[in-house]
Amino acid sequence: MTALPSAHRGRNPQKRSPIHKALLAGAAGVVATLTVVAMIPNANAAASTLGAAAAQSGRYFGTAIAASRLGDSTYSTIAAREFNMITAENEMKPDATQPNRGQFNFSSGDQIYNWATQRGLKVRGHTLAWHAQQPGWMQSLSGSNLRQAMIDHINGVMGHYKGKLAAWDVVNEAFNE
Numbered sequence: 001m002t003a004l005p006s007a008h009r010g011r012n013p014q015k016r017s018p019i020h021k022a023l024l025a026g027a028a029g030v031v032a033t034l035t036v037v038a039m040i041p042n043a044n045a046a047a048s049t050l051g052a053a054a055a056q057s058g059r060y061f062g063t064a065i066a067a068s069r070l071g072d073s074t075y076s077t078i079a080a081r082e083f084n085m086i087t088a089e090n091e092m093k094p095d096a097t098q099p100n101r102g103q104f105n106f107s108s109g110d111q112i113y114n115w116a117t118q119r120g121l122k123v124r125g126h127t128l129a130w131h132a133q134q135p136g137w138m139q140s141l142s143g144s145n146l147r148q149a150m151i152d153h154i155n156g157v158m159g160h161y162k163g164k165l166a167a168w169d170v171v172n173e174a175f176n177e
Contacts, residue, residue: 051084051121060085060166062124067091067108070115085166086116087124093133097157101137101149104156113164122166128154130172 047053054061062085069075079086090096091108098104116123129150141149158168 050082055084060122062087062122064089064126065112067111067115070111076115080119080121083121085122085124086112087126087169088112089126090133092125092157092161093127093130094138094153095133095135098138098153099135101135102152104160106157106160109161113161117164123164125157125161125165125168127169127172128157129170129174131174 066089
């Protein structure tokens with residue numbers, strides 16, 4: 001058995017000096033901190049981006065982007081780095097993809113698709129039908145004429161992007177916001 005140093009023999013441990021108590025509390029704090037640090041996963045195991053963190057659990061983390069902003073390096077750098085799925089902001093909506101009946105225009109939607117896939121990102125289509133962005137020619141239609149126009153529109157857009165997109169928002173706020 002080890003004997004206590006002469007300064008501690010016969011002292012009540014409950015009557016330690018404030019300095020001694022502070023040192024003990026500090027030591028306990030260091031031990032607690034080291035325990036917590038040891039329990040935190042290795043930094044290499046943590047995802048480096050929001051999209052990577054989502055992918056670790058089989059999810060995606062996406063954002064809507066505008067083709068007109070892809071030239072903004074801050075905007076496009078953050079989008080490419082942090083997200084693993086991209087949605088076209090307006091470029092795949094009915095008024096953008098079929099401004100005139102029977103005349104499709106996919107240039108802006110394709111620009112977003114190409115930008116995203118060149119960076120290994122998935123693309124979500126948005127949207128095949130939305131009351132707020134129907135082209136002018138479609139707004140005056142009703143009944144079977146509107147139904148056929150929607151069928152033709154959906155077939156045209158879906159045919160163009162067939163096999164390319166990961167998912168679709170098919171209808172967005174069909175009747176009212």
